[in-house]
Amino acid sequence: MEVVIVADDLTGALDSAVAFADQGLKVLCALGPSHLETALAMDADVVAVSTGSREIEQETAVKRVRQVRDIVSDSKHGETARLFKKVDSRLKGHVAAETEALRSPDQPILVCPAIPKLGRFVENGMLCGAGVVTPRSVADIAKVPLSACPDANSQEDIAKALEAFPEGGLLVGAAGLAESLAARSIKPDSTLRDIRPQSPALFAIGSRDPVTLAQLDNFAPLPAPNGSVPDPTPFSDDVQVIQMTSGETEISSQEAGDQFAKGIANWIATIRPASFLASGGESAAAICARLDIGILEILGEVLPGLPMSKSLNGQRDLFIITKSGGFGTPDTLVNLAAKLVKR
Structure with a gap:
């Protein structure tokens, strides 16, 4: 190593x-x-x-x-x-x-x-x-x-x-x-991989950073007020976006984040998408924990700043893409959706 x-x-x-x-x-x-x-x-x-x-x-x-x-x-x-x-x-x-x-x-x-x-x-x-x-x-x-x-x-x-x-x-x-x-760490026998995420894909937007919010303009996200995610339904398109939003009452960010992670994990376990995007580091970690995922193999970047990994335990063989809340251009998520290939 x-x-x-x-x-x-x-x-x-x-x-x-x-x-x-x-x-x-x-x-x-x-x-x-x-x-x-x-x-x-x-x-x-x-x-x-x-x-x-x-x-x-x-x-x-x-x-x-x-x-x-x-x-x-x-x-x-x-x-x-x-x-x-x-x-x-x-x-x-x-x-x-x-x-x-x-x-x-x-x-x-x-x-x-x-x-x-x-x-x-x-x-x-x-x-x-x-x-x-x-x-x-x-x-x-x-x-x-x-x-x-x-x-x-x-x-x-x-x-x-x-x-x-x-x-x-x-x-x-x-x-x-x-x-x-x-x-400086390249191996003589190393080979580059073709990183292509598969559809259907679930985009879970836990970040409220303005950079991420601007990236949702071309989507119709399913709202999750205070992290309360609706019950899973079959995908009608290659991408389903679920966004944590403010609710009618104010709750702590910790409580909202826990509810959001629980709801997204339920979607993944029920619908079993091929790929999953988590925007926001705390959201990604909490969702993986709910799915008993403890080790990922990092495959490479789908787009600059968007690493893709594969789960090796818990819910195995799920492709996971992560994005920090403050990263990317307005067309980042559109470009990611365009790279999806049919499973």
Whole structure:
């Protein structure tokens, strides 16, 4: 095994790990620390794990990361696998605390959250660009020296920083850094796959981000007020879109999310679509948990920023596409629907 990616949410784990799958490597994702030991024993080239810790208390987040570190250390890959700490490209979450929990004493560290192809850069040590309203100091947030935070205005900048970095150091970053690391990990016998999702497909829109809402203009979503999903009905088209909406009464986002995950999981278990899109990392993780899915094989990108995986346990052989709420152009979902092929 070459790399173990430790991410604080599911979409982050998949967004970073897909770069390796796109190079033809076998890549798995454990949907929590409890599934990591099994994933590590499945002879993959790369394993990602989601700790689901971005929105929880810092003390609990640190405990989960330390648990992951110990599981990797005790596995047969403990001395050979390189650790990659995936962080949010806008530096949300417990960046410094989780990084410190994974880092060995005096271990060299490189922190680069830039994703140049999405217009997100590091300039003079400050994270800036698309989606970053006010530039943020990478060193201050990660609590590392400024020298550990290279500027990155292009993918070539990231590649150069990685080339100059010691092999035994801890890498901390987002999809841009993962892409450069993956480019150095190509196997001579690796083969690229043709990633084509099948229909019928269920699009579950749990995100309320304006970017995602704009992508629904060409669809007629079935509303799920406060996450209350209607009973399953047979598909009348290749795509069925179900969207979580506001209800007549106000409930907590946690309660709405739980109801939405339960309802979508019921649709999948009853109708058994070939493919399933989840928009929003928490929605994707919760729905998979309801279906007893704990390990995914990441196949590659359907579209830029939309990784596709296949479930390996629970409801097996379901093609799962994930999209972060704030990602994509207005025609992203239309383009995805156009790529579907008949099962």
